[in-house]
Amino acid sequence: MTPVNVDDPLRVLGGTRRAFVVPDRKILYISVAKNACTTIKWLVSELAGEDPRQFFLGAGPYVNRDEGIHVRSRWERTPTLNLLEPGLRAQISPKNGWFVFGVVRDPRSRLFSAWQNKFLMRNPAYVQWRDQPWYPRVPQRAEDIVEDFAAFVDLLHSHPDTPVADDAHFQPQVPYLAEDVVPYSSIYEIGRLDRLLADLEAHVRPQGWTRELRLRRSNDTPLRARADVFAGPVREQVDALFHQDLQRFGDLWDFSRLESVPPWSADALSGLRAQIAMSERITDLIGQVKAARRRTSTRGDLRFTEVSRQLDRARAGEGGVRPQEADPLWRRAARPVVRRLRSRLRR
Amino acid sequence: VRIERVSAPIPLLNGISPPGNSFVVPDLKIVYMSVTKAACTSLRWMIADLAGEDLEQFYTALGAQQTRLMTIHGTRERWQHTPQLGQLSPEQLAEISTDNGWFVFAVVRDPWSRIWSAWQSKFLVRHPFYEGYQDEPWYPAVPTSQEGIIKDFRAFLDVRPWTWDPQLSTDVHFLPQVVSVRPQGVNYSRVYDLADLGALFDDLRAHLASVGRPDQELYVPRANETPLPLIPPVLADGVAEVIEELYADDFAAFGDRWDRESMLRGDASWSDDAIAHAAYHTRANERIGDLSKQARELRRKFRRAAGLNQSLRGELDRLHGAAARRPVARVRRRAGRLRRELGERLRARRDQR
Secondary structure, three states, X not given: OOOOOOOOHHHHHOOOOOEXXXXXXXXXXXXXXXXXXXXXXXXXXXXXXXXXXXXXXXXXXXXXXXXXXXXXXXXXXXXOHHHOOHHHHHHOOHXXXXXXXXXXXXXXXXXXXXXXXXXXXXXXXXXXXXXXXXXXXXXXOHHHHHHHHHHHHHHHHHOOOOHHHHOHHHOOOHHHHOOOOOOOXXXXXXXXXXXXXXXXXXXXXXXXXXXXXXXXXXXXXXXXXXXXXXXXXHHHXXXXXXXXXXXXXXXXXXXXXXXXXXXXXXXHHHHHHHHHHHHHHHHHHHHHHHXXXXXXXXXXXXXXXXXXXXXXXXXXXXXXXXXXXXXXXXXXXXXXXXXXXXXXXXX | OOOOOOOOOOOOEOOOOOOOOEEEEHHHOEEEEOOXXXXXXXXXXXXXXXXXXXXXXXXXXXXXXXXXXXXXHOOHXXXXXXXXXXXXXXXXXXXXXXXXXXXXXEEEOOHHHHHHHHHHHHHHOOOHHHHHHOOOOOOOOOOOOHHHHHHHHHXXXXXXXHHOOOOHHHOXXXXXXXXXXXXXXXXXXXXXXXXXXXXXXXXXXXXXXXXXXXXXXXXXOOOOOOOOOOOHHHHOOOHHHHHHHHOHHHHHHHHHHOOHHHHOOOOOOOOHHHHHHHHHHHHHHHHHHHHHHHHHHHHHHHHHHHHHHHHHHHHHHHHXXXXXXXXXXXXHHHHHHHHHHHHHHHHHHHHHO
């Protein structure tokens, strides 16, 4: 572990893509997955003066345009911490007029939201797990969802070394917030984004910001977490997995609030199934775009280059070079083998 | 007494050219005339399955279809065993008749819910094919409330763009169903109603038994592209009557099977979940449209590159051919030189002698 430099504590976070610095506005946002991060990233990008068009998506595993904001390499005016001058980085602190913030969420509803969004709804980046026994079925009844979520929680609890446990969406928030090195102005509970917005507005108004700050609506999960999802051993298992979050922020959350969430409606379940069908189609199209790119670059451009080269040699041949020199037999024989090897390497 | 029929079988078509919306399954003696927004997704899958089409290959369509199920509406070339009537020979076409044991059918739907469904699936949820209309004042907003959605639907009916817009005026989703069904031009076994698909499936099973497939199961997947069902407030304030006027031809042909009063019963509102679901459709459709565009652009690029490759290869072959002929000419030239040298030497010797 890199030792903390007391003069430049943020250095230890290196080039983490979760840090969004807006130097001109003295803002640092530490993003935590599944905590309104799509909405907040769009807000930060607006404050940073990013061009929204640069977030237009290619064939990445995303299900809507808004998710283009997660492609960190597209941000041009919002550096990561390692790209800052050490002197500037050392200055980042509320004491120096910086607004440093993060957002936390009840780990129970966060885990259910992440599982729903990534697995139940067939996110294209997660269909690689579809053959696993714990991969949820397309739900016909609410009970299917409860059972399949329980199976997933059991997997995380019983097999902490499972590869899926390495995914930030399914890990505790406390390590990502890194409070030991990040001098927060405030860490907001996800239900208090109105307060975040007010504080942020109060921070940027004196800088000459005149527009109203607004949060985009981003409803990527149709089903709210309910208490019965955590019945049996599930709640205990989740609490054990996320004990760090509960120890640090537990007073912010009251499990009984989940008990007042009404049962999922038939419309919500049918909407979920339709969304799954759309995600499948998006996954298919992403595959088609990637395949078309491969085909165009390998069988199109490369062949084109190859034929052009041969053609140049043959044309030169008109001026005295014999055809064998233009295209020797060994090269012709080796060509299919090379093509196969290249194709395999590319795969 | 043995009675024999002496008259010719009733022809399938009454003097019209073979409709392009026909799906023929020759082995099973079935003709389906597809009518958009009348269970056509489910029925096309059913026909594709009966015809023995490779169902999964439809998924590879590059169009902006919303779901895998909707890919059945991709290009007709994907259908390998289900010709259109126009692709049959005159003899094959002449053989098709209900008198010869063919099952010829279509399905229609009440125009109130049909135009509602068409507007919803094409405009409200922002089908990418219709994004060219986004700047029109009657283009609906992203759905957030029941009042807003109904207001936008009524604006669409007020403007009725399918009656004057060049593209929409040929769009069968908005045209009366008689345009697709041609009730006077086609001799059907029966034209069914969407509300009575059970009768269609019963009759179809009986037909399949008659052609030797008594145990054939029907594959009828349910497509769910319209999250908001038709509710009475949509048709209130004279909207039902406006639709009756706009689709008078459908009411004239099939109106006896539809009842306005029954459309005005039932739930009076959509749930928040249903409206949120409709809003989600718009976002997913944007992404589907973007990906479809990218995929089709790459296909065009590949085709252009392949075409250029082919022409370059042609030139290469020509040059190789020319080069291959060069050694012969060289040998001839050398032989000529040798001959001339020999001739000169011989002449020189003769001169010395």
